[in-house]
Amino acid sequence: MTGKLSVVIPVYNERRTLRAIVARVQSVTLPVEKEIICVDDCSTDGTTEILRELADTYPNLRAFFQPANRGKGAALREGFKHATGDYVIVQDADLEYDPEDYRQMLTPLLEGKADVVYGSRFMGGQPHRVLYFWHSMGNWLLTLLSNMVSDLNLTDMETCYKAFRREVIQAIPLEQDRFGFEPEITIKVARRRLRVYEVGISYYGRTYEEGKKIGWKDGVKALWCIAKYGLTVPYAPRPETEQYLPPGVQMDEPNPR
Numbered sequence: 001m002t003g004k005l006s007v008v009i010p011v012y013n014e015r016r017t018l019r020a021i022v023a024r025v026q027s028v029t030l031p032v033e034k035e036i037i038c039v040d041d042c043s044t045d046g047t048t049e050i051l052r053e054l055a056d057t058y059p060n061l062r063a064f065f066q067p068a069n070r071g072k073g074a075a076l077r078e079g080f081k082h083a084t085g086d087y088v089i090v091q092d093a094d095l096e097y098d099p100e101d102y103r104q105m106l107t108p109l110l111e112g113k114a115d116v117v118y119g120s121r122f123m124g125g126q127p128h129r130v131l132y133f134w135h136s137m138g139n140w141l142l143t144l145l146s147n148m149v150s151d152l153n154l155t156d157m158e159t160c161y162k163a164f165r166r167e168v169i170q171a172i173p174l175e176q177d178r179f180g181f182e183p184e185i186t187i188k189v190a191r192r193r194l195r196v197y198e199v200g201i202s203y204y205g206r207t208y209e210e211g212k213k214i215g216w217k218d219g220v221k222a223l224w225c226i227a228k229y230g231l232t233v234p235y236a237p238r239p240e241t242e243q244y245l246p247p248g249v250q251m252d253e254p255n256p257r
């Protein structure tokens with residue numbers, strides 16, 4: 001097997017699903033090796049003990065512990081720092097997303113076509129749970145505004161499934177501690193003119209009773225982040241070479257510059 005995928009899992013009070021999600025990640029068959037990096041965001045419900053036990057059980061799982069509850073973005077920053085794979089994917093610790101979708105997510109990266117791949121819950125023919133109309137309108141609006149400032153035509157900016165070449169994610173300075181991570185990374189990726197792909201994924205949304213934590217205040221924060229990063233993140237110069245061509249493919253004649 002050539003190559004390795006680092007699965008980064010932020011974990012806050014997920015004692016009911018942590019074992020199950022780790023088992024599902026472990027059981028996916030991929031053309032690359034896997035390492036799992038769990039970052040416990042100072043859980044208070046017994047998750048921490050479960051995570052220690054998992055780290056003892058699986059040689060490819062490493063656990064890190066945040067000194068205070070700082071949010072998903074901060075936990076991800078910690079996790080990205082420790083990633084050693086060629087590719088990095090974000091995995092929530094609930095069971096809303098299906099690790100079987102990693103295969104599709106990885107394809108554009110393995111083929112050398114993409115720097116970043118987003119898994120969209122709103123495209124393609126995968127099953128997704130029907131839930132919360134106003135929540136979905138919020139999602140749609142945030143994706144629209146993020147697309148307007150980033151000039152990307154994503155269908156699901158807020159998706160958890162974001163995969164990156166490791167060098168790419170480790171080179172982007174990030175500062176949002178909570179759910180502002182999603183617009184922050186999206187705009188920074190766009191301004192760097194990285195090659196972004198989207199693939200359809202399935203979605204088994206959970207209800208707030210089932211443990212969902214994101215709320216309307218996070219939506220307001222996301223709006224603020226779109227404005228902030230839209231106004232402040234500089235554009236990288238356009239690439240000199242034909243960035244969209246996979247390695248080994250050449251044009252008969254290069255574009256005039």
Ligand code: UDP
Pocket residue numbers: 009010011012013014041069070071072075091092093094096211212213214
């Ligand atoms: N999370 C975290 N710190 C927090 C809140 C959430 O690390 O303060 C983790 C949580 O355990 C989950 C992920 O971030 O793995 C996303 O949280 P959630 O599923 O509640 O958000 P949503 O699916 O609504 O985006």
Ligand code: MG
Pocket residue numbers: 092094096212
């Ligand atoms: Mg979730």
